[in-house]
Amino acid sequence: MTTLLGIELSGRSVLIVGGGPVADRRARAALDDGARVTVVAPELDAGLGGLAASAKVDWRPRPVRPEDLDGVWLVQAATDSAEVNAAVADWASDQRVWCVNAGNVEQGSARTPATAHGDDLLVGVVSVGSPDPRRVRAVRDQLIVLLRSGRLDQRRHRRLDGRAAGRERLAS
Numbered sequence: 001m002t003t004l005l006g007i008e009l010s011g012r013s014v015l016i017v018g019g020g021p022v023a024d025r026r027a028r029a030a031l032d033d034g035a036r037v038t039v040v041a042p043e044l045d046a047g048l049g050g051l052a053a054s055a056k057v058d059w060r061p062r063p064v065r066p067e068d069l070d071g072v073w074l075v076q077a078a079t080d081s082a083e084v085n086a087a088v089a090d091w092a093s094d095q096r097v098w099c100v101n102a103g104n105v106e107q108g109s110a111r112t113p114a115t116a117h118g119d120d121l122l123v124g125v126v127s128v129g130s131p132d133p134r135r136v137r138a139v140r141d142q143l144i145v146l147l148r149s150g151r152l153d154q155r156r157h158r159r160l161d162g163r164a165a166g167r168e169r170l171a172s
């Protein structure tokens with residue numbers, strides 16, 4: 001069964017396997033989250049090539065190997081080979097590393113939500129069971145409209161430092 005968890009990637013190693021547009025999207029998302037990103041792929045498309053040239057990601061220019069997962073918290077298997085993606089998912093499982101298999105959700109242990117930022121809240125949508133990316137994206141797009149409509153009560157119940165405010169009412 002799928003669950004949602006807000007995980008902290010800042011300063012943690014994320015491995016991206018593949019150099020195409022899906023790998024590029026995942027690499028940029030991981031960088032936005034503050035992760036240390038390594039990309040392994042024999043060749044990179046222009047987008048990831050730019051990130052490698054500017055040293056934003058560390059590029060290993062070769063096919064993926066099991067030891068690439070050493071010390072990694074999360075791996076994105078995003079090659080165009082179902083066999084390679086499945087092998088990465090197997091290695092990840094052996095090493096207890098969370099793995100998104102971009103080509104086959106059943107073989108991975110995590111899936112990527114469509115997300116929306118509302119002020120300092122993050123809302124994520126994933127399918128439970130059978131994947132349907134365009135559906136989760138459509139639901140996310142409607143949530144953005146709702147979040148920005150001003151119709152949702154988003155008042156804080158705690159101080160900005162996250163400590164409980166006791167009996168004090170912050171937003172009355």
Ligand SMILES: C[C@@]1(CC(=O)O)c2cc3[nH]c(cc4nc(cc5[nH]c(cc(n2)[C@H]1CCC(=O)O)[C@@](C)(CC(=O)O)[C@@H]5CCC(=O)O)C(CC(=O)O)=C4CCC(=O)O)c(CCC(=O)O)c3CC(=O)O
Pocket residue numbers: 025100101102103104105106110111112113114115125126127128130131132133134136137
């Ligand atoms: C299971 C999952 C695994 C994972 O996490 O990667 C997965 C899997 C697959 N996606 C495929 C295709 C497409 N995915 C998108 C887009 C998104 N896909 C995303 C998530 C997920 N996609 C995961 C869970 C989804 C869920 O919970 O239901 C989003 C939300 C997040 C993100 O990727 O960042 C992002 C929108 C975010 C945004 O807009 O912000 C588009 C549209 C486009 O690209 O414009 C297409 C083409 C149209 C189509 O096919 O619908 C294929 C077939 C590939 C093939 O045919 O070869 C598979 C493989 C399979 O079905 O298993």
Ligand SMILES: NC(=O)C1=CN([C@@H]2O[C@H](COP(=O)(O)OP(=O)(O)OC[C@H]3O[C@@H](n4cnc5c(N)ncnc54)[C@H](O)[C@@H]3O)[C@@H](O)[C@H]2O)C=CC1
Pocket residue numbers: 017018019020021022023040041042043044045062063064078079080081084085102103133
């Ligand atoms: N989850 C999602 O949102 C989506 C997922 N997909 C899936 O994502 C996968 C990748 O899609 P694209 O980026 O369009 O692919 P692509 O064909 O553009 O790129 C594939 C990349 O994998 C690399 N590669 C091949 N063998 C490798 C190996 N042994 N080790 C390391 N790298 C290797 C290639 O060098 C290339 O850079 C496909 O499985 C596709 O089905 C496709 C669209 C959306």
